[in-house]
Amino acid sequence: MTTFTSAHTVEEALRAMHDGARPIAGGSDLVVGARQGKAPLPDLMVGIDRLRELADIAEGADGSLRIGALVRHATIEADPVVTARFCALADGSALVGSPSTRNVGTLGGNVMNGSPAMDTGAPLVVLGAEVELRSTADARRIPVEALWVGPGKTAADAGELCVALHLPPPEAGSGSAYVRLEYRRAMEIAVVGAAAQVVLAGDGTVASCRIALAAVAPTIIRAEAAERAIAGSLPAPQALAAVAEAAGAAARPIDDLRGSADYRRHTVGVVARRAVEAAARRARGETVPVPANRARGIGLPYGGAA
Amino acid sequence: MNAARAIALTVNGVAYEVAIAVDRTLVSVLRRELGLTGTKEGCDDCECGACMVLVDGRPVNSCSYLAVQADGREVMTVEGLGGEDDLAPLQRGILEAGGVQCGFCTPGMLISATALLAANPHPSEEEIRIGLSGNLCRCTGYQKIIRAVQRVAEPE
Numbered sequence: 001m002t003t004f005t006s007a008h009t010v011e012e013a014l015r016a017m018h019d020g021a022r023p024i025a026g027g028s029d030l031v032v033g034a035r036q037g038k039a040p041l042p043d044l045m046v047g048i049d050r051l052r053e054l055a056d057i058a059e060g061a062d063g064s065l066r067i068g069a070l071v072r073h074a075t076i077e078a079d080p081v082v083t084a085r086f087c088a089l090a091d092g093s094a095l096v097g098s099p100s101t102r103n104v105g106t107l108g109g110n111v112m113n114g115s116p117a118m119d120t121g122a123p124l125v126v127l128g129a130e131v132e133l134r135s136t137a138d139a140r141r142i143p144v145e146a147l148w149v150g151p152g153k154t155a156a157d158a159g160e161l162c163v164a165l166h167l168p169p170p171e172a173g174s175g176s177a178y179v180r181l182e183y184r185r186a187m188e189i190a191v192v193g194a195a196a197q198v199v200l201a202g203d204g205t206v207a208s209c210r211i212a213l214a215a216v217a218p219t220i221i222r223a224e225a226a227e228r229a230i231a232g233s234l235p236a237p238q239a240l241a242a243v244a245e246a247a248g249a250a251a252r253p254i255d256d257l258r259g260s261a262d263y264r265r266h267t268v269g270v271v272a273r274r275a276v277e278a279a280a281r282r283a284r285g286e287t288v289p290v291p292a293n294r295a296r297g298i299g300l301p302y303g304g305a306a
Numbered sequence: 307m308n309a310a311r312a313i314a315l316t317v318n319g320v321a322y323e324v325a326i327a328v329d330r331t332l333v334s335v336l337r338r339e340l341g342l343t344g345t346k347e348g349c350d351d352c353e354c355g356a357c358m359v360l361v362d363g364r365p366v367n368s369c370s371y372l373a374v375q376a377d378g379r380e381v382m383t384v385e386g387l388g389g390e391d392d393l394a395p396l397q398r399g400i401l402e403a404g405g406v407q408c409g410f411c412t413p414g415m416l417i418s419a420t421a422l423l424a425a426n427p428h429p430s431e432e433e434i435r436i437g438l439s440g441n442l443c444r445c446t447g448y449q450k451i452i453r454a455v456q457r458v459a460e461p462e
Binding site: 001002003004006024026027028031032034035036041045047049074097098099100101103104185186187 | 309311327328329331350351352353355358364365366367369370371372374375377418421422436437439440441
């Protein structure tokens with residue numbers, strides 16, 4: 001017996017979840033998943049799509065950002081603050097599905113669905129995001145990297161609702177980008193993807209860099225060796241090639257209908273290099289339109305040769 | 307066995323109340339309970355866009371949206387655009403441009419184009435392509451559909 005209630009406050013939603021209900025925001029993943037036979041619809045569902053208190057983006061006085069779990073991708077990809085200072089996340093949301101998917105799909109839903117191919121995951125990791133979880137008994141914030149424990153699996157308890165994502169203020173001189181490999185431009189998920197946040201020093205060298213990879217492991221992963229490969233160097237061909245090699249080495253991909261493991265190991269290096277390039281350009285104040293992987297010049301010859 | 311639930315929704319300006327199982331999708335309720343068969347069920351998998359409707363003005367794949375979530379909301383389907391005697395400019399435009407062949411994708415295309423022009427009355431060709439990117443057409447090759455939207459869009 002499947003039942004559905006609609007929550008009008010977060011507390012109502014939390015009580016329903018305490019009693020065993022699963023939250024449903026836009027519902028795309030749940031409804032499509034049920035029809036595809038991945039998992040039946042939950043017996044108890046609580047609709048959270050009317051909780052306006054979770055649908056806002058709020059900028060803190062320190063430049064940090066709190067994005068409510070129900071903020072839709074369409075809002076994120078057009079938000080002036082996200083597109084100006086948290087570009088990698090705008091890149092990711094702009095690539096999700098189609099206009100209708102982005103109008104229904106929420107950031108919280110994407111995060112809690114826990115797909116290793118999610119387009120907002122690698123951006124959130126490089127931006128240092130934390131997820132805020134609430135239950136009737138407790139509230140906690142954990143880094144997104146600690147949230148994802150396997151494909152479709154999170155560290156959240158059944159009674160915990162994702163209420164927001166928190167992004168710290170980006171450092172001065174930083175830029176970020178997310179680039180994915182895709183076979184077509186809509187209704188697609190990443191074959192592989194990579195996000196980078198680059199902080200440039202005054203002399204143009206990379207002071208620090210964070211790189212995360214999508215669709216090459218059971219969860220989104222950091223590529224720390226790739227980060228070290230470019231720290232202290234100019235974002236120039238030799239260092240970018242080292243990023244690509246280290247990102248490929250960090251990947252633990254599978255073969256599936258979107259690509260073989262070998263193909264993914266190679267191409268994740270290419271998109272990691274392109275993400276670092278785009279992030280560095282943004283850090284220099286150049287305009288790289290959202291989404292970065294469709295912007296002119298990204299992935300085109302760096303320093304001349306293709 | 308699923309619990310029935312009464313929902314009230316407005317479709318094309320008409321108020322409806324229906325009792326439905328909570329696992330029913332919006333497209334199935336529109337077509338089977340309300341008899342509004344203009345909205346098509348294509349892939350039933352959130353890929354093709356044939357089931358596109360507006361919910362509170364925003365485009366939604368109605369195959370992947372539970373009808374209970376539309377409770378209290380306003381839905382617009384292709385029937386709400388215009389009928390045979392009073393075609394909306396987009397409907398007339400897609401006919402005149404030759405953007406209809408088998409016609410299966412047409413209702414979804416018209417709904418996506420309606421949402422696009424409401425948000426952006428002067429779209430570039432690129433913006434039209436993005437606006438329609440969630441709608442598949444296997445007949446026309448898209449060019450004439452794009453042209454129809456261009457022709458209807460208010461000149462800058």
